[in-house]
Amino acid sequence: QMFLSYFKMKKKYGLVYGAYSWLTPSITIADPEILKQIFIKEFSTFPDRQQKALLDVNGKEMNTALTSVTGSQWKRIRNTLSPTFSSSKLKEMFGIVEDCADSFVQNIGTINSDGDGRFDVSLAFGRLTLDGICSSAFGVKVDSQAANNGKESQVAKMAREFLAIEIFKNPMVFVFLVFPWLGKVAKLFDYSVFPKKYIIYFSKLIDSVVETKKKKKQRTDILQTMIDSQITEEDVKNGAVKGVTRTEMKGNALITLIAAYETTSNAMVFLAYNLAVYKDAQHKCREEIKQVIAEHGGLTYEAVQDLKYMTQCLNESMRLYSLVPANGRYCVRDITINGVTIPKGTLVNIPVFGMGRDEEFWNDPLTFNPDRMLDMNEIDPMIFQPFGAGPRNCIGMRFALLEIKITFAKLLQKFYLDVCEDTPAPPLEVTFKSGMRPKEIIHLKVTAVE
Numbered sequence: 001q002m003f004l005s006y007f008k009m010k011k012k013y014g015l016v017y018g019a020y021s022w023l024t025p026s027i028t029i030a031d032p033e034i035l036k037q038i039f040i041k042e043f044s045t046f047p048d049r050q051q052k053a054l055l056d057v058n059g060k061e062m063n064t065a066l067t068s069v070t071g072s073q074w075k076r077i078r079n080t081l082s083p084t085f086s087s088s089k090l091k092e093m094f095g096i097v098e099d100c101a102d103s104f105v106q107n108i109g110t111i112n113s114d115g116d117g118r119f120d121v122s123l124a125f126g127r128l129t130l131d132g133i134c135s136s137a138f139g140v141k142v143d144s145q146a147a148n149n150g151k152e153s154q155v156a157k158m159a160r161e162f163l164a165i166e167i168f169k170n171p172m173v174f175v176f177l178v179f180p181w182l183g184k185v186a187k188l189f190d191y192s193v194f195p196k197k198y199i200i201y202f203s204k205l206i207d208s209v210v211e212t213k214k215k216k217k218q219r220t221d222i223l224q225t226m227i228d229s230q231i232t233e234e235d236v237k238n239g240a241v242k243g244v245t246r247t248e249m250k251g252n253a254l255i256t257l258i259a260a261y262e263t264t265s266n267a268m269v270f271l272a273y274n275l276a277v278y279k280d281a282q283h284k285c286r287e288e289i290k291q292v293i294a295e296h297g298g299l300t301y302e303a304v305q306d307l308k309y310m311t312q313c314l315n316e317s318m319r320l321y322s323l324v325p326a327n328g329r330y331c332v333r334d335i336t337i338n339g340v341t342i343p344k345g346t347l348v349n350i351p352v353f354g355m356g357r358d359e360e361f362w363n364d365p366l367t368f369n370p371d372r373m374l375d376m377n378e379i380d381p382m383i384f385q386p387f388g389a390g391p392r393n394c395i396g397m398r399f400a401l402l403e404i405k406i407t408f409a410k411l412l413q414k415f416y417l418d419v420c421e422d423t424p425a426p427p428l429e430v431t432f433k434s435g436m437r438p439k440e441i442i443h444l445k446v447t448a449v450e
């Protein structure tokens, strides 16, 4: 309802309107010209997504996560972690992602004990994503996809429990939203809105993985990049511009788990649903996969980059079903942009979900039409921004795209995707927990390609 209110408000007030986000003044902006200035040209005026006090309520490790840090600390950590997602590093991580996708395809045909190919889409893609993230962020193979045989590892169990926490159900979150200045007190007492038991567990896990990796250099993953660039608190005090401390390493491994899990798994849930409903698109994806594999002699990193039509389907799916339905930028000094004055201390709300379904920006917006994503130069990156925009956009975008495309390339090679009798017709109803997901449990069916 909150995300749909955009249409009502826009009809009444237009593309820019003010409101309060609890006690913080907020302005909703859907004007792409103003947004371009906010995200890019005036980045120094809008450097963060929230006010600082509200970012310090996660405990000392997670207060250092990229999503929470500001100023020179953000710059240093972002500079350190960005190369992890370069083409060369992603190529090195290709094997990790491929192993998870292989395990997914092996398990998907038998995930349901009835053997009829019916499966719970969120459960299946959730396990796949968990495997990928635990391998890459913690350097631990958890194989949660084999969990239907009842053997779930302790790491997978803890990660699954940690990710199932609905943070907005913690009443303290509302206390902080209403009284943001209390965040300073929370920081002082190392308070965390997340249960400490999980933070302690994963901190210890990282300590032990770091020791193992130090003894024997292992495969490239996100944690390895952080280990390779570890610095001390002293280095930070002396003005280091690159590197992460051990505490920052822990906070950023944990945020990778949170930032990557719901978003990536739900991106796959919605894509699978759309391909099962829109069979022409599924057929075209399968033909493209065959052609690309033939051209590259296998499903290589380069072959995955050539899956153009699949990318169109994914983009169209993310437009219709925004994984992160709203973005934000916090204004740190008074500014006037295109006649709109934004005072210091205002929260800018970007209605990503609404803009993705707005008739002013898209023809027939509720129809899944991958052809409209043919030429991305014609799509305004402010109106369609599944991974955000500007210098503070999603750092893991290329990793997510790689994981999704490898998985679907492997899945569609082996299986046809179909709807079940009880699969709802499009458009799916959605709900927001820690990310956007289908309101109901969605089942689809796989049948082996002969």
Ligand code: HEM
Pocket (backbone or CB within 6 Å): 049, 066, 067, 068, 078, 255, 256, 259, 260, 263, 264, 267, 323, 324, 327, 328, 385, 386, 387, 388, 389, 390, 391, 392, 393, 394, 395, 396, 397, 399, 400
């Ligand atoms: C389909 C999957 C994903 C979607 C849709 C998504 C979306 C987003 C969005 C909308 C933002 C906010 C960007 C902004 O403020 O402009 C964001 C930030 C972020 N994402 Fe993602 N994300 C995805 C996957 C991932 C993955 C796989 C990782 C890590 C491996 C990741 C790590 C992060 C981090 C650390 C930030 C904060 C960046 C910063 O503040 O500098 N995300 N993501």
